[in-house]
Amino acid sequence: MSGFFDIPSDLQHSYLGLIGLHLREALLPVLAGLLLALPTAQLCARLRWLYPPVLGVTTVFYAIPSLAVFVILIDYTGQTELTVMIPLALYSLVVLVPAIVDGVRSVPPETLAAATAMGFGPARRWFQVQLPIAVPAILAGLRVATASSISLVSVGALIGNQGALGNLLADAQRYDRPELALNSVLTTAVLAIVCDALLVLARNLLTPWMPRGTRASAKTARRPEPSEPEGALR
Amino acid sequence: MESVTKRYPDGTVAVDRLSLDIPDRAITVLVGPSGCGKTTTLRMINRMVEPTEGTILLDGEDLQRLPVTTLRRSMGYVIQNAGLFQHRTILDNIATVPRLLGWGKARSRERAAELMGRVGLDASLAGRYPYQLSGGQQQRVGVARALAADPPVLLMDEPFSAVDPVVRKGLQDELLRIQDELGKTIVFVTHDIDEAVKLGTMVAVMRTGGRLAQFASPADLLSDPADAFVEDFLGADRGVRRLSFFPSAGLELVTDAVVPLDAPAARLAASGAPYLLVTDPDGRPLGWGEPRDLIAGAIVPEGLLPYGRPFVPGTDSLRAALDCAVLSPTGWAVAVDADGRVSGVVSQQAIGEAIRSAHAAGRGDVAEVAEVAP
Numbered sequence: 001m002s003g004f005f006d007i008p009s010d011l012q013h014s015y016l017g018l019i020g021l022h023l024r025e026a027l028l029p030v031l032a033g034l035l036l037a038l039p040t041a042q043l044c045a046r047l048r049w050l051y052p053p054v055l056g057v058t059t060v061f062y063a064i065p066s067l068a069v070f071v072i073l074i075d076y077t078g079q080t081e082l083t084v085m086i087p088l089a090l091y092s093l094v095v096l097v098p099a100i101v102d103g104v105r106s107v108p109p110e111t112l113a114a115a116t117a118m119g120f121g122p123a124r125r126w127f128q129v130q131l132p133i134a135v136p137a138i139l140a141g142l143r144v145a146t147a148s149s150i151s152l153v154s155v156g157a158l159i160g161n162q163g164a165l166g167n168l169l170a171d172a173q174r175y176d177r178p179e180l181a182l183n184s185v186l187t188t189a190v191l192a193i194v195c196d197a198l199l200v201l202a203r204n205l206l207t208p209w210m211p212r213g214t215r216a217s218a219k220t221a222r223r224p225e226p227s228e229p230e231g232a233l234r
Numbered sequence: 235m236e237s238v239t240k241r242y243p244d245g246t247v248a249v250d251r252l253s254l255d256i257p258d259r260a261i262t263v264l265v266g267p268s269g270c271g272k273t274t275t276l277r278m279i280n281r282m283v284e285p286t287e288g289t290i291l292l293d294g295e296d297l298q299r300l301p302v303t304t305l306r307r308s309m310g311y312v313i314q315n316a317g318l319f320q321h322r323t324i325l326d327n328i329a330t331v332p333r334l335l336g337w338g339k340a341r342s343r344e345r346a347a348e349l350m351g352r353v354g355l356d357a358s359l360a361g362r363y364p365y366q367l368s369g370g371q372q373q374r375v376g377v378a379r380a381l382a383a384d385p386p387v388l389l390m391d392e393p394f395s396a397v398d399p400v401v402r403k404g405l406q407d408e409l410l411r412i413q414d415e416l417g418k419t420i421v422f423v424t425h426d427i428d429e430a431v432k433l434g435t436m437v438a439v440m441r442t443g444g445r446l447a448q449f450a451s452p453a454d455l456l457s458d459p460a461d462a463f464v465e466d467f468l469g470a471d472r473g474v475r476r477l478s479f480f481p482s483a484g485l486e487l488v489t490d491a492v493v494p495l496d497a498p499a500a501r502l503a504a505s506g507a508p509y510l511l512v513t514d515p516d517g518r519p520l521g522w523g524e525p526r527d528l529i530a531g532a533i534v535p536e537g538l539l540p541y542g543r544p545f546v547p548g549t550d551s552l553r554a555a556l557d558c559a560v561l562s563p564t565g566w567a568v569a570v571d572a573d574g575r576v577s578g579v580v581s582q583q584a585i586g587e588a589i590r591s592a593h594a595a596g597r598g599d600v601a602e603v604a605e606v607a608p
Contacts, residue, residue: 133321
């Protein structure tokens with residue numbers, strides 16, 4: 001009678017409700033992290049000396065156990081989703097900041113020089129040239145940050161029912177129902193895989209200009225062979 | 235440019251008191267070894283590098299007075315490796331500056347499509363992305379992008395140095411053709427003296443430390459290098475290269491030694507020449523033969539000596555004529571008209587005479603000779 005998808009009532013959510021909650025608690029921090037990482041990365045790309053200390057600080061954030069952060073935050077934000085999401089947002093920075101900085105730095109110098117020479121101001125150059133070319137690197141960072149965030153949400157169970165699917169782990173113990181733990185692990189994994197696939201899809205849609213290494217044969221077929229010698233006079 | 239200097243904070247002088255009067259509607263080439271400040275000089279013209287001292291005037295107006303983005307949008311810029319926007323289609327790459335200038339999307343794209351034709355790019359490439367193009371095609375897009383807003387000035391920073399020699403020659407010829415049509419004021423940076431001599435109306439040779447070694451037309455440069463540095467930079471064969479600037483029209487052609495395939499034996503014997511050039515009934519060259527072999531009767535085209543590569547008097551330079559004579563096994567160069575019909579032959583000795591008299595005349599009147607650039 002207590003099946004795989006029968007969620008104990010103390011969680012106050014249906015199975016799908018837990019999934020929705022889990023996604024919200026995992027993805028909002030990544031979004032917030034991205035919004036924070038973009039200006040930070042821009043500063044790091046412009047001021048080279050700033051990058052190593054910023055990288056150091058984000059790494060230190062990542063090294064702080066979430067439990068320790070909860071202890072501090074709980075005085076201010078209580079036993080809420082926010083308390084879970086703040087450390088997750090900070091953790092995402094350790095991946096996102098270097099992803100954006102490296103992506104922006106990978107823009108070839110002659111492309112930047114050409115943009116400047118054509119009369120792009122710094123802001124226009126950032127938004128129309130540097131960021132778009134960094135999109136593949138940013139998406140790669142988002143994939144790592146998203147997968148990590150989805151798995152980390154579960155620790156919210158430690159501060160009382162804020163772990164979404166993670167709460168199933170606690171209940172599995174409490175009610176001696178191991179299938180709930182299995183459910184939690186499997187569902188979390190599927191969510192991570194689905195989100196990752198969506199990000200790959202987004203990347204492919206956003207970057208039609210990228211040579212697709214995975215479809216090497218298709219690429220060679222698509223690449224137009226110059227139909228006449230390059231040096232031909234016309 | 236009036237006494238322009240660029241000095242970096244660490245004291246390095248990239249460009250040292252450079253003064254240049256860049257002619258309108260002509261190609262001025264800045265050439266020199268790496269580190270001679272030629273790219274810095276170019277970048278001071280669109281203020282990507284600000285001069286430490288001196289002023290740069292454009293049509294009498296100080297560049298410093300213009301807003302920098304306005305200035306840059308009025309100057310086309312072509313860079314090594316093209317520097318295309320990899321995330322935009324070819325058409326949108328070319329339409330960049332018109333869009334920055336606030337032209338409508340449709341008008342910008344129409345203009346971009348027109349330019350693709352002008353630089354010899356097939357219209358089917360419009361929707362492709364830069365990675366799908368060869369290096370030479372990308373560079374054509376770079377040139378089209380620089381020309382898009384029809385700027386009066388074009389700055390080119392080693393635009394052709396990253397492509398292979400065959401493609402480079404094609405791009406150079408294309409640039410000269412486009413320049414004939416558009417008459418832009420072009421400043422072109424290269425480290426390749428051959429490219430400088432081929433493309434430049436005026437050539438500024440720069441030396442390490444950012445100093446101007448010589449500013450002259452290519453013909454003057456080859457005939458009168460200012461000093462040992464310039465002479466060394468021009469290379470060992472500047473004498474032969476200089477012949478490119480002398481016309482071959484004045485060569486005296488010999489017609490006695492040209493005989494048709496079916497010429498009577500008497501005529502073959504009459505000419506005293508050591509070799510005879512045999513032509514087909516249309517007057518096109520077949521090859522060289524010795525008179526006694528020809529008289530013996532067996533004139534077969536396969537038995538004749540090859541005639542090398544003919545030159546066209548009036549179009550080709552003395553350098554081409556000399557090359558023909560050197561390539562010919564008999565030491566005689568074959569002159570043909572525009573249709574490939576033999577108009578005569580000329581010996582190495584006769585070409586040598588022409589070179590000597592051209593040099594003598596060139597001393598007094600180099601400017602006129604320069605008009606006959608290849």
